Amino acid sequence: MTPDVWLPIPPDEIDGLPEGPRYHFWDGGETYPTDPEECDVYVVPYMKPAEVCLRPLPRMRSVRVVQTLSAGIDHVQPGLKDLPPGVRLCNARGVHEASTAELTLTLILASLRGIPDFVRAQDRGEWQGGFRPALADRTVLIVGYGSIGAAIEDRLVPFELARVARVARSARTTERGPVHPLTELPSLLPEADVVVLSTPLTEGTRHLVDAAFLARMKDGALLVNVARGPVVDTKALLTEVESGRVTAALDVTDPEPLPAGHPLWRAPGVLITPHVGGPTSAFLPRAKRLLRDQLRRYVNHEEPGNVILVAGTEDV
Numbered sequence: 001m002t003p004d005v006w007l008p009i010p011p012d013e014i015d016g017l018p019e020g021p022r023y024h025f026w027d028g029g030e031t032y033p034t035d036p037e038e039c040d041v042y043v044v045p046y047m048k049p050a051e052v053c054l055r056p057l058p059r060m061r062s063v064r065v066v067q068t069l070s071a072g073i074d075h076v077q078p079g080l081k082d083l084p085p086g087v088r089l090c091n092a093r094g095v096h097e098a099s100t101a102e103l104t105l106t107l108i109l110a111s112l113r114g115i116p117d118f119v120r121a122q123d124r125g126e127w128q129g130g131f132r133p134a135l136a137d138r139t140v141l142i143v144g145y146g147s148i149g150a151a152i153e154d155r156l157v158p159f160e161l162a163r164v165a166r167v168a169r170s171a172r173t174t175e176r177g178p179v180h181p182l183t184e185l186p187s188l189l190p191e192a193d194v195v196v197l198s199t200p201l202t203e204g205t206r207h208l209v210d211a212a213f214l215a216r217m218k219d220g221a222l223l224v225n226v227a228r229g230p231v232v233d234t235k236a237l238l239t240e241v242e243s244g245r246v247t248a249a250l251d252v253t254d255p256e257p258l259p260a261g262h263p264l265w266r267a268p269g270v271l272i273t274p275h276v277g278g279p280t281s282a283f284l285p286r287a288k289r290l291l292r293d294q295l296r297r298y299v300n301h302e303e304p305g306n307v308i309l310v311a312g313t314e315d316v
Contacts (some may be wrong), residue, residue, distance in 0.1 A: 003040035028052040048074040085312030097151035100277040107249035136160040141192035144199025189216035203226035211236040229254030
């Protein structure tokens with residue numbers, strides 16, 4: 001039978017899609033492009049609320065692959081229980097590394113060099129100098145050393161750092177050096193001037209950054225979160241930044257969107273960007289490349305890439 005594929009990008013805008021499937025455009029609208037029960041490959045709408053992305057899943061009784069266009073899959077994972085056993089849930093590894101790593105460097109440099117203060121001074125028409133820390137000679141700790149964590153380190157290399165330390169769920173060795181297991185995180189935190197969070201959101205990483213984590217960070221250290229908001233305990237973070245002991249640069253928050261009047265907006269030493277790590281001009285070319293490859297694999301009856309979870313089984 002001819003497979004049905006739902007795409008959040010108009011099919012005629014993706015050159016090189018393999019022949020064979022029927023391609024349908026759906027980006028989260030109220031009306032489905034075809035019967036969800038006939039969908040074989042569901043590419044989840046990008047940057048849409050979880051309830052939108054999950055809405056068709058209970059009716060997708062024929063789906064074999066669910067593909068996100070985000071690095072994280074936590075917004076879709078709850079719907080896996082509604083799917084037939086064996087359905088592959090794939091993430092967008094390879095799509096967001098460049099953009100997210102660029103933003104990470106932007107947040108680090110802007111925070112250390114006091115760019116928000118200079119912008120506010122410019123708005124007031126004030127020439128406000130000052131002595132600020134450089135990134136050079138600092139130690140950076142990357143918590144969550146997957147493809148995005150590695151891309152962040154790639155961009156840190158020219159900045160003459162004293163050291164980059166890497167942490168992931170389990171230990172391994174890379175060309176750049178060792179990756180420490182999470183169990184060693186408490187001993188690494190006191191040495192870091194900048195702590196970057198790029199880990200997936202799982203039950204194991206939810207509120208990883210709690211009061212004890214923050215207490216181990218050195219005085220004056222910078223916390224950068226480009227992962228997911230709930231990786232950080234917001235109440236614990238507020239306690240530390242309001243005391244002035246640490247600073248933070250957050251592309252993601254908990255709650256999100258951050259409501260007007262939330263104390264994080266005005267907390268001292270906190271720089272906030274509204275979850276913009278991924279949506280840049282780099283997104284579409286890489287997303288289209290991923291979709292072409294994944295659909296070629298599907299048409300050729302090959303295992304898809306980037307499989308994170310399989311319905312009815314444990315983590316892959």
